[in-house]
Amino acid sequence: MSPVPFECVVFDLDGTLIDSAPDIARALNRTLGDLARAPLGLDQVISMVGDGSTALLRRALLATGPELAGPEFQDALGRFLDVYYEESENPSCLYPGVTETLAELSVRGVALGLCTNKPERITRRLLGFLGLEALFAAVAGGDTLPVKKPDGRHLGWVIETLGGGRAAMVGDNANDVQAARSAGVPVVAVSYGYPRMPVGELGADVVIDRFPDLPEALARLPRA
Template sequence: MPQLQAVIFDLDGTLIDSAPDITGAVNKLLTRYSRPTIGVEQVRGMVGDGAPILLRRAFAATGAEIDPLASDEIYQTFLDYYEQQPSSLDSIFPGVPETLDLLLARGLKLGLCTNKPERVTTEVLAQLDLARYFESVAGGDTLPVRKPDGGHVSWVMERLGASKDGAVMVGDNHNDIAAARGAGIPVIAVSYGYPHFPTAEMGADAIIDHFTELPAMLDTLANR
């Protein structure tokens, strides 16, 4: 692999354990619509494909599916609740800030490509003091496409000025793998996130069990 220029990250399940915060916002929404609440582990299995799909899954699990005529109102109400949900510093996975600092010290550019809505992503990054790491951020509604479409990742790469030969994706589920493949770049999977099926079966170029293993794995990929 030629000289590495940039690393593009997923957010939920890769940098932060957002499931508890998402669960809080989802349950406020469900309560508003007279639905039973759901647990964190249920939410872990629902996230990764964007907020609209998350909400469809949550409503289907608690009764009738979302009325299409009410879907926009439900989505906007969820965004309001999520923005008001405080993000805990404890949600940052161990080793994330230190490792991102190390990558910046190496002269790498960092980008973020998430299916989380852009306005919520901006709020969460600000609350967790993570915004300062990323030169380019694409939320799930920033573009007409989102992961697993490779165009989502390619847009971040273009904003960073990174070529296909000089970028790597880091994520936790099948959408990250597919988007990286679509963008034509290697992908490293973390084993601790929100995969919908076994990480080893997702087809990543490499797997790490702890975020602090990332710099060494990037070196390993570079030497292949």
């Protein structure tokens, strides 16, 4: 078993730990239906996720009709977040090996954190339903701080909350890689998520196809 040369590892959520696109699509389409707009296909939704709920809803609105602004948009955003909070009661499946691999890292003394652009209240609700909440010593959602990924301060806050030391990031898209570079930590990318570009072009230090391969991949990372 390869040693893990990091005191803490921080993870993205959507497309990295959980295949959440079906849940997001259901909530988004319920919201669009309330606005008398046509639903979006799953592939369309996947192409829109990763930058937080506000950006997601704006993209969905532009794809289905005129843009909303001001109070109209805020009302629609509030509706979407409430609907998604409800949908999170029945979360989609974790990717294979996630629970076991996270538990293994924790047992080996690695502090685990979560850095996602998903709203914090929905993130924590999902973690509870998925049985992962106890594994993460620090959680930052997209609305936890004044900044979010790709801003490195979002990731940096999680690392600091975990106690600092040698850290690594694990994600699936450009926001994760950019945040890691800005924070000065190495990054592993998974190949199965929602990268919105060829995963080989993300610029990650290592790419893995299976989450259980993560401990060995971490051992191959450069130390920041």
